[in-house]
Amino acid sequence: KRLFTVEAALLHPTNPQKVLGRTRGPILVPETLYEIYGLVPDVVFPSGALIEGDRLDIYYGGADTTCNRMSVDLNDLLDAMDPELQNSFVSRASHNPILKPLPEHDWESQWVFNAAAFTYGSATHLIYRAMSTDNSSRLGYARLDDGLHVDTRLPKPIYEPRTDFEIKKKHPDGYSGCEDPRTTVIDDTLYMTYTAYNGVDPTRVALSHIPLKDFMEERWENWSTPVVITPPHVDDKNTCILSEKIDGQYMILHRLDNRICADLVPSLDFADGPLNRCIEILGPRHGLWDSAKVGITGPPLRIPEGWLLIYHGV
Numbered sequence: 001k002r003l004f005t006v007e008a009a010l011l012h013p014t015n016p017q018k019v020l021g022r023t024r025g026p027i028l029v030p031e032t033l034y035e036i037y038g039l040v041p042d043v044v045f046p047s048g049a050l051i052e053g054d055r056l057d058i059y060y061g062g063a064d065t066t067c068n069r070m071s072v073d074l075n076d077l078l079d080a081m082d083p084e085l086q087n088s089f090v091s092r093a094s095h096n097p098i099l100k101p102l103p104e105h106d107w108e109s110q111w112v113f114n115a116a117a118f119t120y121g122s123a124t125h126l127i128y129r130a131m132s133t134d135n136s137s138r139l140g141y142a143r144l145d146d147g148l149h150v151d152t153r154l155p156k157p158i159y160e161p162r163t164d165f166e167i168k169k170k171h172p173d174g175y176s177g178c179e180d181p182r183t184t185v186i187d188d189t190l191y192m193t194y195t196a197y198n199g200v201d202p203t204r205v206a207l208s209h210i211p212l213k214d215f216m217e218e219r220w221e222n223w224s225t226p227v228v229i230t231p232p233h234v235d236d237k238n239t240c241i242l243s244e245k246i247d248g249q250y251m252i253l254h255r256l257d258n259r260i261c262a263d264l265v266p267s268l269d270f271a272d273g274p275l276n277r278c279i280e281i282l283g284p285r286h287g288l289w290d291s292a293k294v295g296i297t298g299p300p301l302r303i304p305e306g307w308l309l310i311y312h313g314v
Helices: 074-081 083-088 212-216
Strands: 009-011 019-022 044-052 055-062 066-073 111-120 123-131 136-144 176-186 189-197 204-211 236-241 250-256 259-265 279-282 294-296 301-303 306-308 311-313
Touching: 009 074, 019 074, 055 074, 066 074, 074 083, 123 176, 176 236, 189 212, 189 236, 204 212, 204 236, 236 294, 250 294
Parallel strands: 111 176, 136 176, 259 294
Antiparallel strands: 009 019, 044 055, 055 066, 111 123, 123 136, 176 189, 189 204, 236 250, 250 259, 259 279, 294 311, 301 306
């Protein structure tokens, strides 16, 4: 779909034919009514720019119908165009990959990926999704004392499909099982949400929990019986529990269709049924890298400024 957007480039001071840097994507896309609707829809067309101190003012046309202005901090814009800063913002660990499939264990011989992570004591604990040769998903465990190098990796799964909504029902090599775990520690209990799939019915999100003491002592038989917490026949995945109550209730983040939603529940036993609300937290952004859908990674992290949410986008 045709879409007019605004980007920026920095040219060499004495050789303006040379580009020193540019933004990796749009700094403005059509979002408001006066940019989406008009003579020519979905247009932000920059036509003039002025610098006022540390502020850059850009005048632009909206949908070929209105005149408008946007402002951006000039220093922030220059940083966004600096190739060195762009490349240094995120660094991949040189030790990657942390985990690889192990051919000697059929249950994790095909793939290992999408690990939940939490800290307890001085170690980082990973619960990872593993795929067997028949495309069944189970959950394995690894401990990393320094957060990077694996010190312990168990030879057997710590969590396997055991209920009707996650045990393979159709083709013997079809996809099924327990997928993409996310963990939250509340008091002395470890709560785990995961995607449950039996190969026939639509995927659901299930919740199980275990006392932290039993987890550390590898008493996997003490995982609680899982309960499904998302409604049937709805594309609702990417679910986690916040580690603190909000207004006396537990907040659940989940991805309904293509956006991140919240729901508040008084208890984590879900005796009253699955989630039934969608308080929108974050949605796709028109014309950007996350324009199709967004979903959470792990649970948000508590920091002094608020809750830090890392999310993925399509």
